[in-house]
Amino acid sequence: MRAVFGLVLIVGVALAGGAVYLARDYISQHQDQLARERQATQDALANVKSVPTVEVIVSNRPLKYGEPLTVEDVRIVSWPEDAIPDGTFVGMADLFPENVIGDRFVLRAMEKDEAILAVKVTNPGEPAGLISRIEKGKRAFAFRVDVASGVSGFLRPGDYVDVYWTGSVSGNYEGGGGEITRLIQTSVELIAVDQTAGSDLTGATIARTVTVAATPEQVAALAQAQNTGRMSLALVGVQGDTVASAIEVNQQKLLGLKEAAPTPVAVQKKVCTVNTRRGGEIVKTEIPCTN
Numbered sequence: 001m002r003a004v005f006g007l008v009l010i011v012g013v014a015l016a017g018g019a020v021y022l023a024r025d026y027i028s029q030h031q032d033q034l035a036r037e038r039q040a041t042q043d044a045l046a047n048v049k050s051v052p053t054v055e056v057i058v059s060n061r062p063l064k065y066g067e068p069l070t071v072e073d074v075r076i077v078s079w080p081e082d083a084i085p086d087g088t089f090v091g092m093a094d095l096f097p098e099n100v101i102g103d104r105f106v107l108r109a110m111e112k113d114e115a116i117l118a119v120k121v122t123n124p125g126e127p128a129g130l131i132s133r134i135e136k137g138k139r140a141f142a143f144r145v146d147v148a149s150g151v152s153g154f155l156r157p158g159d160y161v162d163v164y165w166t167g168s169v170s171g172n173y174e175g176g177g178g179e180i181t182r183l184i185q186t187s188v189e190l191i192a193v194d195q196t197a198g199s200d201l202t203g204a205t206i207a208r209t210v211t212v213a214a215t216p217e218q219v220a221a222l223a224q225a226q227n228t229g230r231m232s233l234a235l236v237g238v239q240g241d242t243v244a245s246a247i248e249v250n251q252q253k254l255l256g257l258k259e260a261a262p263t264p265v266a267v268q269k270k271v272c273t274v275n276t277r278r279g280g281e282i283v284k285t286e287i288p289c290t291n
Contacts, residue, residue: 058075165231
């Protein structure tokens with residue numbers, strides 16, 4: 001009995017020793033594999049080029065046109081130094097200067113984490129109305145449009161349009177007569193559609209009036225065109241870098257009609273006669289004309 005117990009004990013000790021040996025071998029292999037992976041990761045990180053960054057200010061939430069910009073609306077993030085857009089604010093003191101009174105207002109809609117640019121906000125204390133969007137030397141001028149002349153409602157503030165005038169020219173002018181259509185202004189900037197000056201419009205909006213930024217001379221031309229005929233707008237595409245030249249179309253040019261040659265006037269032959277009395281009657285006789 002003791003011999004059997006001793007044999008079982010010996011076999012158990014042997015099996016336990018084998019299990020311990022196998023476990024130690026497995027653990028050792030696993031540790032070696034982890035060490036190799038860790039070293040490979042360190043080598044890869046060492047080979048990665050460090051990208052220099054700069055702290056810039058971005059929006060902390062979606063911002064809409066006309067909203068006042070506050071410190072709670074922005075935050076500072078790290079931005080790759082070689083990819084910073086022009087006009088980016090790199091410090092809170094630049095965006096919110098202490099010695100200036102007045103808020104900044106949003107001029108263009110921005111999404112969350114979008115960089116705050118100088119062209120997207122007003123100067124401190126400057127309103128977000130049309131006055132802040134009119135360049136020096138220009139004026140705001142509004143005129144009427146409809147679904148046809150207003151490009152089916154696809155106009156947005158910030159777009160550029162060509163303006164065509166259609167009407168009749170009174171007076172005796174070369175090529176006049178009938179109704180004509182002429183390009184009177186090219187690449188005029190829209191700064192407002194109806195009462196909306198922000199570019200964050202969704203869907204097509206049938207406008208009744210549009211407001212453009214124009215020089216005083218252009219304003220006078222547009223006012224005269226509005227009072228003497230009909231104006232139509234043509235939207236200039238993003239890649240529309242071709243400057244439109246003077247264009248004029250009348251009915252003859254539109255239909256390819258040519259003026260009919262004048263009907264020749266028949267020249268009547270001059271007849272000369274002489275009267276001769278024969279008894280009681282007078283007889284007319286043709287004779288060659290001397291003059």
